[in-house]
Amino acid sequence: MPLSTLCLRCGLCCDGTLFTHVPLQRTEAGPLKALGLPVREREDGTPILPQRCAALDGRTCTAYAQRPEGCRRYHCNLFSALAEGEVSLEEALSAVDGAHALRAAGGEREEALGDYLDRHFRGRHRR
């Protein structure tokens, strides 16, 4: 299925590239700790799941069936663009590969990563 193909090739919303943490509902903290995941708390006591997520293996979530609501609800803009037929799977995978390449390159190219993520993943997807 194209949408799962995209997510399994990506992982940017779980590996610390797009987010520093996932906000959790208080009832989610215990079950995630029981899975061995390092749940932390904000100053106000709100639980969070730090990113890069410890449940991520390569680009795959190993806690998929028990993942928190914040993970279930989140769709990046590239995902939405693919779901709505605004981009093809090939174009979406190319955008994902471009992000990973910028991150891997480091140096000046890595500085371009923030704009690239804004353009393809955070804001409205633009080609």
Ligand code: SF4
């Ligand atoms: S629990 Fe799974 S979906 Fe949620 S951040 Fe961790 S790896 Fe990603």
